Amino acid sequence: MYNKLFTIGPITIYGYGLMIAIGVFFAYFLAEYRAKRTERLDEEAVFGLTVWAVVFGLIGGKVLYYMTTFQEILADLAALLNIADGFVIYGALIGGVVGVVLYCKWKGLNCLSYFDLAVPSVALAQGFGRIGCLLAGCCYGRETNSPLGIVFHASEYAPNGVALVPTQIISSVLNFLHFGILIVFARKYKKGEGQVAGLFFVLYSAGRFFLEFFRGDAERGNIGALSTSQFIAIFMFLFGWLLFFYLGKQGGQKKAQAFSIIGGADGPTSIFLAGRTNAKKGGEKKLRLNKRIERLRKTLPAEPHTLEEVEGYLTEKWQAERLSVENQEAVFMEQALRTSLVLTRQPELLTSPEPKPLDPKASKKEQMAFIEQIQKRFEEAEKISEEEFPLDFKVYRICPDKKEQEPSVDRKAAENNRVDVQVEKNFQMLQVSFQYEGEEEKQRMEEIVKDIYLYYGVTEEDKEKGTERFLMLANILEGQSK
Helix, strand or coil: CCCEEEEECCEEEEHHHHHHHHHHHHHHHHHHHHHHHCCCCCCCHHHHHHHHHHHHHHHHHHHHHHHHCHHHHHHCHHHHHCCCCCCCHHHHHHHHHHHHHHHHHHHCCCHHHHHHHHHHHHHHHHHHHHHHHHHHCCCCECECCCCCCEEECCCCCCCECCEECCHHHHHHHHHHHHHHHHHHHHHHCCCCCCHHHHHHHHHHHHHHHHHHHHECCCCCCEECCEEHHHHHHHHHHHHHHHHHHHHHHHHCCCEEEEEEEECCCCCCCEEEEECCCCCCCCHHHHHHHHHHHHHHHHHCCCCCCCHHHHHHHHHHHCCCEECCCCCHHHHHHHHHHHHHHHHHHCHHHCCCCCCCCCCCCCCHHHHHHHHHHHHHHHHHHHCCCCCCCCCCEEEEEECHHHHCCCCCCCHHHHCCCEEEEEEECCCCEEEEEEEECCHHHHHHHHHHHHHHHHHHCCCHHHHHHCCHHHHHHHHHHCCCCC
């Protein structure tokens, strides 16, 4: 193979560097696309994340190379100045992980979520990188009599003129295969944050461990009977399995989220969010959100619907079933809503005085008194009866699994993944909550929630004034309510 592809004036384009650049390019744009469209993460953080991962990866790859060639470096210290040659992929992976962790800590991001975002891109970049190894002749295999062997004729690294196991091609194919598996798993089977990263560590370390038996380059170092890479692969494999199963078990538990809009299609609104798992804080993040909101203000059509129309939509499109007024869950939801509305809309029904705003420098005693006063008002609001504060309240339940349910499937189990829509017409209130088991089901429930709020819609006045009704829809569309 030929590493020097072509020369433009004083600049020579090498196949290894070109393939690395192509891999990083595709990896970056894939991560940015998935952050926005699939994972609902901050796509603007992807560039910084990529830079940090690449820089720390290069440092890690070089440091581990120096460690595995320590004796040769002692014999010739000038080798330390050869920056361009000599990298170890495990060092690059470890360095990249350190870079991602540091960047996420600096920006206040969820490390596990961004690891899951990054690792399919890493596998894709590795696939292109191994094509670069093939062009350069590095990371070559043992001599072989197999007709599948490859022969180098002008390599500066691999033995020329003899058939070698095509380890670079095998590695590249494995990496592209890992990429496909990770993408499918992230989209359909992921249950908890960090699971995709754990699966990547398992796949890569297992493939690398066995492929090492066919490697022919001797500069990789040894620890006993194993190569340095095989030794690291054992621990990476175990770590990956633990990460995969533990986070899968954690993510498989039932979770719930709720979104609420209070106010009519034409009037001012207020907003309620509960169960958010990725709330964004800080001025920089608010600025990014404001940019997205401005974009939606220009592109989102003003097509509002009344709550009566929403009720019809729920039953016609989603085959939603209305819970009876005697249903204990519906009774609990109505009481919780009544308590919230009393506190926010008719506090004059309460005899307990509203506490004054708490001073940030308040003593612990003052803080406790403030909490007790809030709790007292809440308990009093809970005792307000239906006669004192009547509601025009209904609950609709959407259970997508019931439509696909086989006779052998327990009806109760089909309700593990569901969307509950609360409609209250006296205060023109729409609240949607959902329960799910697993990451795939979470995404499915979120799509239903998005569809309902899109149908409810906004007016031109909502868009112009930036009411909470518009902000809620913007949050849901941009994935900020997660």
